[in-house]
Amino acid sequence: MKIVLVTGASSGFGEAICQKLVADGFKVIGTARRFDKLKQLQQTLGDAFLPIQLDVTDKSAIDHLNQLIPDNFKPIDVLINNAGLALGLEPAYAADFSDWEMMVNTNVMGLIYLTRQVLPEMVTRNSGYIINIGSIAGTYAYKGGNVYGATKAFVRQFSLNLRTDLAGKAVRVTNLEPGLCGGTEFSNVRFHGDNDKASSVYQDINYITPQDIANTISWLLSMPAHFNVNTMEMMPVAQTPAGLSVAKHV
Structure with missing residues (x-):
């Protein structure tokens, strides 16, 4: 039975991924800052789910993570770097720099530090899969992004x-790049708890759901070991990559 480590597992994508993969027969380690949410998820998923409190911005906590994982949840076959956030939507000249620091520390530093801790064992075993949750925002610029x-x-x-460095190794890497997704806390966090503002983002839109993301990851993990998806971009039908804009009289 393969073992999956999912960060940001307390809600949204992470919660749906844990639910789907346990249903698929995986053993899942779910990490997040909110341990109470993880414990609730464990009550639903049972012994196949191991909750561990973890803030990915805390390097010391990542250093000690392996000590918190019992032998029956080792080794980690799949790492899903899902923890991440957006803060604010102000233009760069008006943004709160502390928001920028938090995004960099979570989305970049936390992801690469945990990956660096998990990857060597995968290389030693010559087996493993790392799935990073990216975004179309990494390809298409938008105001406030x-x-x-x-x-x-x-x-x-x-x-x-990573794929380049892993040439000749049987370790797979995929960057999953969703577009507009609802049913998560993403916009609530971005707008610092302004739920009305957050809900307006998704009003009258048939958006991608956390279950869609979980089903996609389930499909990726079902593919044979010789098959690697480098990047996968997805949007709801309601969303398209808009054309370039031009401002007059500038």
Whole structure:
């Protein structure tokens, strides 16, 4: 039975991924800052789910993560770097720099530090899969996306470079790049708890759901070991990559 480690497992994509993969027969380690949410999820998923409190911005906590994982949840076959966030939607000249720091520390530093801890064992065993949750924001710029988009562009490039470094090794890497997704806390977090503002983002839109993401990851994990998806971009039908804009009299 393969073992999957999912970060950001307390809600949204992470929660749906844990639910789907346990149903698929995997053993899943779910990590997040909110341990109470993980315990609730464990009550639903049972012994196949191991909850561990973890803040990916805390390097010391990542250093000690392996000590918290019992032998029956080792080794980690799949790492799903899902933990991430967007904060604010102000233009770069008006943004809160502390929001930028938090996004970089979570979306970039947390992801690469945990990957660096897990990857060597996969290389030693010559088996494993790393799935990074990127975003179309790493490819397409939008107003207010500044540092969030930059962090996701980093995740995309880091994923491609991992594959390059893993040439000759049977370790797979995929960067999953969703577009507009609802049913998560993403916009609530971005707008610092303004639920009305967050809900307006998805009003009258048939958006991608966390279950769609979980089903996609389930499909990726079902593919044979010789098959690697480097990047996968997805949007709801309601969303398209808009054309370039031009401002007059500038």
